[in-house]
Amino acid sequence: MNQTITLSRRQFVAASLTAAGGLAISVNFADAATIGATPYGEDTAPNEINAFLAIEPDGTIMFRSPHAEMGQGAITALPMIVAEELECDWARIKVEYASPSRNMREKMVYGDMVTAGSRGVRMSWRMLQQAGASARVRLVAAAAKRWGVAEGECEAANSKVTHKASGRSLDYAALVADAATITLAAEPAIKTPAQFKLIGQSLPRLDTPLKINGAAKFALDTRLPDMVYAAINACPVMGGTLMSVDDAPVKGRRGVIQVVKLPDAVAVVADRYWRAKEALAQLKPEWDTGAAGKTDSAQFAKLYRDTLEGPMASARNDGDVVAAFARAQSTGGKIVEALYEAPHAAHAQMEPLNATARFDGDRLEVWLGTQIQMGALRLAAATSGLKPEQITIHNCFLGGGFGRRGNNDELRHAILVAKAAGKPVKLVWSREEDMTHDRYRPQAAVRLKTALDKDGMPVAFDARIAVGSIQRDSGSGNTPNGLEPQAIEGIANTNYRIPNLRVGAMLRNTHIKVGFWRSVGSSQNAFFMESYIDELAHAAGKDPYRFRRALLAHRGDFIRVIDTIAEKGDWGKPLPAGHGRGIAIHECYDTIIGQVAEVSVDKQGNVRVHRVVAAVDCSTVVNPKIVEAQIEGGIIYGLSAALYGDITVKDGAVEQENFDTYPMVRLADAPKIEVHLALTPGKRWGGIGEPGTAPTAPAVANAIFAATGVRLRKMPLKDANLGGRA
């Protein structure tokens, strides 16, 4: 009963393949004595060859991942990159998270450790290849020195160095101590893609064995000796403050330890989470919500629409848009203008936010799931008043991230409540708390205006964007010239060739906090842009696929992707009545992604998405099976938001609290999905976690237009009245 399970940082993620090819799980359950002996976890090891790699006496290769695992396959793809260079036995790879404390001490040896922006492989591949190559070359040098032979006569393969002439060989494990002392005059050259053997293989994920039997440890699974639990309610109106709360209703309730008042929230600490949660529901806190308490979604929609009529910051201005519009109008051209809108959307990751905090003298340890380990360390320091070197961050498997775990609001709460309680506290946001206090995808409105010449080709394009600033709400405030990339991506950097092109944007924030949501600005902007391009094609009397193709003729990579989806997606082939196909293509995170969606709309107006065919060009693929899974998942994520995603505000508070009012795509709604690689070789290691989401909404909306003739310019699409239109 009540066994205490505490996992060190190392134990959280270690997974390995056995020599026989079976899968071994190396999750150890330490007892309390062990916790006392190694209270803050280890972030260096005696057998390490560099910060990324340790080679244990039994030949285990321990790789320290600078990026978190949140489903995107980081702890499989990243060690593949290292192992490619290390020439080690893949079956002996294990993975643990790199330590943010060590990263701070050792001048960011692991890079920024950010798991967001589809940047695991995209940004870290070179660092990881270099770490593997450097280790290999030093292992070879150590062997050559021991044998008294030239390094060039030795070869590294399969976790061994071999001297070809004499046939002698040594395991890496026998060489690691010597290798660690060798300093290279210059870092070795890394392999080029043509030399890759491991990269490009569909190896099984290393974490799957832990995720089919309950062994994988998420933050919510943290258990510490003497740990108590906290449930919390923050002010329902974001930014509001707690005026007062009477704790009489919970005094004497079984298990309740105390009520903790925070500036923005009230928490109940109890010996069990359920008791804390039930007690919290008995409290009647009084909040000061200020003017924000009188706002609602209709006001926000008006704010963004009105903003479109005001001044804009210039994001791009090619040619002379004003003159081109005038010329088109006087020469038999056509003007097409449209207003598009998108609501706030919630992340709704499956694991609600939670964190565990333990103070011990002048030290603080926290367990959570974070996408920004260095940011979590800074936040923990700022909240606790301790120095970063007094703090240990234990990152766990993330029960979904999608951007939400890039702002660890739950960590601040857990630290403050643990400090008040004087005991280790696991603080859990209920689903309701999580959904009403998200960092939502920003609400947005855009006005798009285009002049088509007499041949139906666009000659002038003018976009005006009004959207919430993510940078302001995430605390960076980094909006040079009143712009941020997230606001304009997918529009200002469009690849469609239009000679006169102008994009302006104005950032407008409300009290509803906005943040990074899978595919970020591309989520709403791809919907706007790719739906609108479809409108232009129809206005020009052209096939939407051919129209796009003509505007992308200068980009061979785009042509490869769009031709692939047209062919594999049966573009132009006959469909039953009530069915339609839609196409969309988009570039983000150095990846080009196209999709053809096939939908049907019944007489009542119900939409069913039957099939989505995707083609992706990330140029370099580490693990095709993981790429395929990420695109599949991205499409489902995009589809939930496209069809249903609608966070609304009333009296300043978010109305949707749980999955009953914020529905998701489930198995029955999930289309058949085909993913094709349409790669253009090059230097890109394109991101793969986010791109799949972006084109789904416009592909589906365009398919609905094909089926019904109704153009949907506002998400979510469920709100459209399509009855009798198919």
Added chain:
Amino acid sequence: MISLTVNGKAYELDIEPETPLLWVIRDEIGLTGTKYGCGIAQCGACTVHVDGEAVRSCGLQVGDAAGKAITTIEGLSPDTKHPVQQAWLAEDVPQCGYCQSGQIMAAVAFLKEHPSPTDADIDDNLTNICRCGTYVRIRRAIHRAAALMKA
């Protein structure tokens, strides 16, 4: 005191009978493979078997589970060799993995009732949410598991 049998082991618990079974499994018994996702029996992350039937444990009071045989993901097989687990492994189904205990427990109970499931059977019966969107692979893994169980 409430008597509970979880994965074949008997427990005597001094606990309020209205406590959801989910929190008893997680916080009293200490088995954390069963997850909290919504608390209103919407998402299925907390799915366990009660007398062989798939139940969303956040919606079942522990008092109503007394005397019944409860199986969690940890008790599904001693060696992760249940055909459904093997099918999940072969298809590399999980991404973040948080919902997968519930998905697997739901699938195991479903396959008992539908040993040769059609896609329509799957659509009609399996309603657990996966935010990573692993549905394509879940569907494939269920068909694979059905074949394994007949082999």
